[in-house]
Amino acid sequence: MSVKKTLMMSMGFLSLGVGIVGVALPVLPTTPFLLLSVFLFSGSNEKFSKLLLKNKTLASYVENYKNKTGVPAGVKIRAVAFLWATLAASMLIFQKEYLFVLLPLVGAGVTAHIALIKTKK
Numbered sequence: 076m077s078v079k080k081t082l083m084m085s086m087g088f089l090s091l092g093v094g095i096v097g098v099a100l101p102v103l104p105t106t107p108f109l110l111l112s113v114f115l116f117s118g119s120n121e122k123f124s125k126l127l128l129k130n131k132t133l134a135s136y137v138e139n140y141k142n143k144t145g146v147p148a149g150v151k152i153r154a155v156a157f158l159w160a161t162l163a164a165s166m167l168i169f170q171k172e173y174l175f176v177l178l179p180l181v182g183a184g185v186t187a188h189i190a191l192i193k194t195k196k
Contacts, residue, residue: 080119087115087123094133100161106136113137145193155186 076084094108109127116124128134139146162178 083115083119084123087112087119090115091127094136098132106140109133109136110140139195143193145195146189147195151189151192151194154189158182158185158189 090108091112093103094105094112097103097105097108113124113127116127128137138144159182162182166174166178
């Protein structure tokens with residue numbers, strides 16, 4: 076395998092890992108990292124690209140983006156609720172003054188972004 080393909084495959088796995096973490100952490104965008112993984116795998120190892128696109132959980136992120144079908148309302152509600160719970164917990168645990176300003180701003184931005192995404196029926 077060439078150095079280029081090895082590098083692309085390594086970056087694909089790194090991007091995939093960050094995307095998977097993003098499923099649980101709403102402040103980390105999942106879809107862009109999964110799209111990057113598909114792109115990198117398609118240029119290095121088509122087998123991994125196909126596996127990702129057939130994965131029961133992760134494929135929906137890519138398909139919803141490609142088809143512009145949107146995100147189900149329940150997913151949006153759970154994401155926003157988890158986001159704000161995580162931000163509130165972070166503010167209470169660390170109790171730094173700047174977090175009481177910064178985290179609500181981040182939360183408002185992410186909430187607005189989620190609200191603007193097309194809702195899948």
